Amino acid sequence: MNREQAIKEIIEVVKNEPNILIISSTGLISRQLFQLHDSPQNFYMVGSMGLASSIALGLASVIKDKKILILEGDGSLLMNLNSIASIGYYSPQNIIHIVLDNESYDSSGGEPTITKIINLDKVAEAVGYKFVKKVSSLFEIHSTLDEAMSKEGPVFILIKIEKGGERNLPRILNLEEVKSRFMEFIKR
Amino acid sequence: MQKNINLTEKERWSTAKKVVELIKELGINFATGVPCAVQKELIALLSTDNEILHISATREEEAIGIAAGAYLGGKLPVVYMQNSGLGNSINAISSLLVAYKIPVLLLVTWRGYPGEDAPQHLPMGKATPKILESLEISYYVLKRENAEETIQLAIREMLNRSLPVAILLIRGVSL
Numbered sequence: 431m432n433r434e435q436a437i438k439e440i441i442e443v444v445k446n447e448p449n450i451l452i453i454s455s456t457g458l459i460s461r462q463l464f465q466l467h468d469s470p471q472n473f474y475m476v477g478s479m480g481l482a483s484s485i486a487l488g489l490a491s492v493i494k495d496k497k498i499l500i501l502e503g504d505g506s507l508l509m510n511l512n513s514i515a516s517i518g519y520y521s522p523q524n525i526i527h528i529v530l531d532n533e534s535y536d537s538s539g540g541e542p543t544i545t546k547i548i549n550l551d552k553v554a555e556a557v558g559y560k561f562v563k564k565v566s567s568l569f570e571i572h573s574t575l576d577e578a579m580s581k582e583g584p585v586f587i588l589i590k591i592e593k594g595g596e597r598n599l600p601r602i603l604n605l606e607e608v609k610s611r612f613m614e615f616i617k618r
Numbered sequence: 619m620q621k622n623i624n625l626t627e628k629e630r631w632s633t634a635k636k637v638v639e640l641i642k643e644l645g646i647n648f649a650t651g652v653p654c655a656v657q658k659e660l661i662a663l664l665s666t667d668n669e670i671l672h673i674s675a676t677r678e679e680e681a682i683g684i685a686a687g688a689y690l691g692g693k694l695p696v697v698y699m700q701n702s703g704l705g706n707s708i709n710a711i712s713s714l715l716v717a718y719k720i721p722v723l724l725l726v727t728w729r730g731y732p733g734e735d736a737p738q739h740l741p742m743g744k745a746t747p748k749i750l751e752s753l754e755i756s757y758y759v760l761k762r763e764n765a766e767e768t769i770q771l772a773i774r775e776m777l778n779r780s781l782p783v784a785i786l787l788i789r790g791v792s793l
Contacts, residue, residue, distance in 0.1 A: 453687075477713020481683035485714075488687025488695075492671055515685070520673065539711065541753040588760070601644075609718045613690055 431568055432595040434462055436530055437501070439571045441467045443579075444499065451489070451576075451616065455482040455502035457537025459530065461599035463501065464523040470615040474602045480509030481518060483527060490522035493616060497524050497579065504545045511553070517558030517584050525584040526561070532593040540593060554586035566590040621688060624721060624775070630793050633762050634659035637654070637658040640766060642669055644773040650681045651698030652656070656789045661698055678703030680767040682710035696723040701730070701746045701786075702739070712753055715782045722775055724784040728737045730787050750784055757784040760792040 437459070441510040443527040444450045445467055449490060452472045475482050482502045490498045507514070507529050517525060529550055535541045551564045561581040563574050578585045603609060625633075637660060648675045649664040665672040673695065675681035678699045685695035690735065699707070704726055715722055729736065730743015752755045756775055760767045777785040787793055 460629035468673075475714070477687075477717055478679075478683065478710045481686075481710055484680045484683025485690070487672065488648075488684035489691045490687070490690075491671060492688050492691030492693055505679055510677075510680060512685075513680050516674070516680065516684075516691065527749075605718045609690070609720065613692075614707065616691065 431566070432592045433530060433532065433536070434466075434503050434595050436571060436591050437462050439568050440501065440513065440528065440535060440575065443572060443575045445469070446609060449496045450499055451493070451496050451612070452499045452501055453482045453486045453489070455480075455506040458595075458599060459503055459537075460595065460602060462596070464602050465599050470611040472553050473612045474608055476602050476605065480513070482506060484510060485512065485515040486525055486527070487520065490525050491520065494524060496616070497526055498522070500525065501526045502529060503536070503542050504529060504533060504550060505535045505537075507550060508543055508545070514559075516555045518534065518559060521558060521560065521584055523583045525549060526578050527554070527584060527586045528589050529586070529588050532586055532591045534593050536563060536593055551588040554588075558599075559584045559586040561585045562588075564590065577589040579609070588607055597610050624790050625793065628712060629762070630659050633793055634663055636765050637699070637760070637769065640668070640769045641773065643721065644770065645694045645777075646696050646773070647671065648685065648693035648695040649698070650684045650688070650693065652676070652678050652681060652700075652703050652724070654693040654698065654700035654727040656700070656729075656787060656793055657698050657725065660725065660793065662723045663700065664696065678707040682707045682714060682722070686714050686720050689720050689722065694721070695723060697758060698725040698736060701742050704746065704749065705742055708749065708753070716753060716755070719780040720782070721776045721780050722782045724782055725785055726784050728786040728788050737754070746786070747777060755771045755782055755784055759784055759788065760793065761785045
């Protein structure tokens with residue numbers, strides 16, 4: 431399973447769900463989401479490396495009636511690892527934190543990260559996430575996400591994926607529009 | 619070179635109270651940040667005020683992310699930090715707050731201000747205004763005697779431009 435397949439599967443679960451907001455991380459993950467399912471429910475965080483989970487924590491502290499899904503990579507999480515300690519501390523019930531782990535910085539040059547040895551799901555458990563799952567097949571993504579929707583969070587889902595996949599993806603250009611329509615979507 | 623004189627505890631509390639009242643009046647209702655000794659009284663008030671939702675951050679860059687998220691959810695945030703932490707958060711300020719036009723009030727202690735002797739703060743002290751200028755972020759120095767005017771100017775500009783604005787705090791001058 432590669433990045434595109436994993437994101438497609440996640441979209442299948444969330445696309446018709448008006449009570450889900452997605453914060454996606456820098457690089458190919460946001461661009462892939464943008465290509466497959468552009469929606470006002472997505473906040474594509476194209477800069478500020480590592481901060482997707484911090485944005486989600488700030489948002490979850492205010493918005494309680496929607497699920498807030500973080501979609502980021504292993505490199506992104508490692509850059510701001512302290513953020514998951516903060517999420518564990520505040521424990522917002524509505525955070526579903528998904529990490530696509532290909533053990534590499536695949537948006538740059540595929541350089542290895544450290545997750546071949548370091549288990550991010552164990553870190554999430556240690557900082558107090560309430561429901562933690564590690565999956566490695568498309569089928570499990572669907573069933574785990576379905577299960578996660580009814581669990582009290584914060585939820586952490588580590589999805590082990592293969593490195594590589596499409597790189598020729600559209601770039602998100604109008605960031606003010608991304609912000610404005612996301613804020614409108616929340617208010618609806 | 620100006621030698622900073624520490625204000626009394628009573629003076630610091632009275633300025634901190636005034637600052638918190640003013641920013642609340644102008645709409646600030648969310649606070650996050652990383653502590654700085656100069657802002658001790660201010661942070662104590664921000665983190666216990668019933669009308670302000672407060673989330674602790676572990677690093678200034680994280681605080682910028684948390685503040686941005688709160689803004690997306692409808693809050694108007696303030697982030698407190700020392701200027702050493704401004705260095706830690708430049709990418710977040712530029713590629714998140716400025717790029718998406720997210721207004722956040724930055725309360726930044728200006729360590730390494732001329733007259734201070736802590737050597738580790740001097741390089742960032744010298745660079746602080748230049749860093750903000752180069753990012754086209756407006757900044758104001760808070761003086762005890764003109765706190766009201768400074769805060770009004772800063773927050774109005776922040777809202778008009780929908781961009782972050784910094785208020786610089788100097789020990790002995792602001793707090």
